[in-house]
Amino acid sequence: MKKIQLCLNGKSFHPKHTFENGQCFRWIQDGDEYIGVVDEALVRVKPKGRDFIAEVLLGSLEMDRLKTYFDCETDYLAMEALLSQKDPWLEKAFKIGSGLRLLRQDPFEMLMTFIISSNNNIPKIRLSVEDLCARYGKLLGTYKGIDYYTFPTLDVLAQCSEDDLKVKAIGYRAKSLYKTLEKLKAEAIDLSIPFGLDLEDGIEWLKQFYGVGDKVAQCILLFGYGKEDAYPIDTWVKQMLKELYGVEKNQKAFIETYFGDHRGFAQQVLFYYMRNYYAKGHVD
């Protein structure tokens, strides 16, 4: 079998900035490598000179899917250059977070994951998602002594009772997962529908599921459907808009007019800057 390997240009890709900005919860760092599950495969990203190699270690994944996952069609260098010119905050954010890419993850996985993310924090989200995968996913194999599982399928999860879904740290969100899974199965809902909807319709469509509000819907559209005009507003983004741009009211309108077409990307980079730099006491 041919090895699936993808070279990611170090100028437009940085693993830490991509994997640790709150868009994904299953990638883990191991020395200079990152290990994560993409669909039905275990993938390793490791440095090679100034670039990075993404390689399938276990399971199977098409080369085209791997390229899509890392959003290789988008010219991130051009986007960074364009946005860096817009204002000093974006310029600073890109000095910290250059190489951040928006991953194109699986829509069903994003729906489940971001329901879990509501009123929650990253370490707890990771706990819940990993436990869900270990209990109901498929074992891909072992790498460096750690077992890796796929994200469970709709068919498997739809068999679960609400109690079955009470994985680690999930709390009352098990009810949201259960009601959403029940609806997906009972109505045989096609999760590819939002690909063909514009942002507003996509948000309304996703809000048919219990546990999905505006913020969660925008996350699912940005990270699962490649809608780069989606802009999830969480407490960090609220604080970022207030502190960096002096905008407290009508934040939606500000984002749409000020950041324009690349607002999803611009906001993600500012979010990363805010959490990892500004909030830790640096202001420059």
Place this chain on the structure above:
DNA sequence: TTTCAGGTGGTGC
């Protein structure tokens, strides 16, 4: 031991 963070759904105005 207590306090806190974190979106959604529901209630009451």
Place this chain on the structure above:
DNA sequence: GCACCACCTGAA
């Protein structure tokens, strides 16, 4: 349409 609050649990 807006303001409020319950919901749950790991971490500090």
